[in-house]
Every structure is written in structure tokens, then in C-alpha cells.
Amino acid sequence: MPPGDHLLEFAITAFVLIVVPGPSVLFVVSRGVALGRRAALATVIGNTGGVMVQAVLVALGLGALVERSDAVFTVVKLVGAVYLLILGVRMLRNRHGLAQLHDATEVPKGTRRIVREGFVVGLTNPKAVIVFTVVLPQFADPSRGHVPLQLLVLAGLFLTIGVVSDSAWAIASGTARTWIARSTGRLEAVAGAGGVVLIGLGLRLAVTGRHE
Numbered sequence: 001m002p003p004g005d006h007l008l009e010f011a012i013t014a015f016v017l018i019v020v021p022g023p024s025v026l027f028v029v030s031r032g033v034a035l036g037r038r039a040a041l042a043t044v045i046g047n048t049g050g051v052m053v054q055a056v057l058v059a060l061g062l063g064a065l066v067e068r069s070d071a072v073f074t075v076v077k078l079v080g081a082v083y084l085l086i087l088g089v090r091m092l093r094n095r096h097g098l099a100q101l102h103d104a105t106e107v108p109k110g111t112r113r114i115v116r117e118g119f120v121v122g123l124t125n126p127k128a129v130i131v132f133t134v135v136l137p138q139f140a141d142p143s144r145g146h147v148p149l150q151l152l153v154l155a156g157l158f159l160t161i162g163v164v165s166d167s168a169w170a171i172a173s174g175t176a177r178t179w180i181a182r183s184t185g186r187l188e189a190v191a192g193a194g195g196v197v198l199i200g201l202g203l204r205l206a207v208t209g210r211h212e
Contacts, residue, residue, distance in 0.1 A: 007157065010139040014158045017135070018165050023084070023125050023201060024051070028166050029173040030197050031114070034091065037174025039114050044166045046115035048159060050122025055155030058132040059148040079124045081206035087117065088198030131158065 024047050032040030122128065132155060140150040 032173025046118025
């Protein structure tokens with residue numbers, strides 16, 4: 001277990017990193033506005049699962065490899081970017097179908113699929129890669145032993161803060177969508193804008209440098 005002061009310091013650091021909107025937050029918000037609260041919360045579940053896999057891999061030693069290898073980091077970054085681009089294009093193409101919804105809680109695709117898409121975004125989130133491979137290890141204390149366990153505890157704290165923050169974004173964006181859904185034209189415009197946001201986010205990730 002990391003020292004208590006390390007946990008507090010990491011919690012503050014994690015909170016600051018999480019509240020700054022990154023790929024996961026923007027993805028959750030776009031889903032909430034376009035598809036509603038249930039879809040946004042399902043996205044949070046999937047995204048958390050993907051980030052959790054990253055945390056476990058870091059604890060098992062992959063973090064050191066990603067930290068040292070620009071090639072591995074680039075592959076992870078580009079996979080996430082391409083996936084967001086595909087989702088953005090798909091949302092743009094389906095915006096007319098989304099505009100026909102009359103129930104703001106209706107989801108035009110299976111919940112499992114939404115969770116799966118959120119999982120991939122979380123798994124390939126470069127922001128989480130940086131946190132787990134560069135920031136998180138700084139708060140472990142090798143002198144106390146069991147470093148992998150310390151990393152898992154710290155990652156669990158990060159995930160807990162992330163779930164609370166992302167869920168708040170999901171509920172807020174889903175609630176806004178309820179008002180927007182009263183107008184077919186507004187919903188179609190929002191769905192199209194959500195697609196543009198995802199495409200822009202994917203392009204931004206593709207050109208983001210390792211230390212940005």
C-alpha cells in the first residue's frame with residue numbers, strides 16, 4: 001500500500017488531470033448529447049473497463065515498455081485516433097436516423113455495442129497511457145515493496161475519481177439532450193456536430209506529440 005501522503009497527493013493530481021476534458025470525457029459528452037443518459041453511462045462503463053486494462057498492464061510491466069518505446073506509444077495513439085474517426089463518420093452518416101427519435105432515453109444501438117465502443121476508446125486513450133506510465137509510478141514507494149500492488153491501488157483511486165467525473169458529464173450531457181430532442185432539427189444538428197467533434201478529436205490525437 002502506498003504511503004498515506006502519497007495517496008492524498010496522487011488523488012489531488014488525478015483530480016486535476018481528470019477534470020480537464022480529454023478523449024474519454026469528450027466521447028462521453030458526445031454520446032450523451034446524441035443518444036441520451038443511458039448511452040452515456042454505458043459509455044462510461046465501457047471506458048472505465050478499457051482504462052482498467054491499461055492499469056493492469058502497467059502494473060504487470062507494460063508501462064515501462066510504453067514509456068521507453070515511442071513506437072509502442074504511437075501505435076496505441078493511432079489506433080485510438082482511427083477508431084474515433086470511424087465513430088465520427090458513422091455518427092455523421094446516421095444523423096438523420098438519430099433525428100427521428102422521440103424518446104430521449106431511446107438508444108438506436110445495442111447497449112453492449114455502446115459499452116464495447118467505450119471500452120476501445122478507454123483502452124487506447126493516450127491521456128490514460130501517460131498518466132499510468134509517467135505520473136502514477138512517481139507516487140509508488142519501492143522501499144515498501146509490492147510495487148505492482150501499489151500501482152494497482154493508485155490506479156484504482158484514479159479510476160474511482162474518473163467514474164464519478166465521467167458519470168457527472170454523462171448525466172449532464174444526457175439531460176441537455178432531452179431538451180434538444182424536442183426538435184427534430186436540433187437533434188439532427190447536434191448529432192452532426194457530435195460526429196464532427198469525434199472526427200476532430202481523432203485528428204487531434206493523431207498529431208498529438210508524446211509530451212503534449
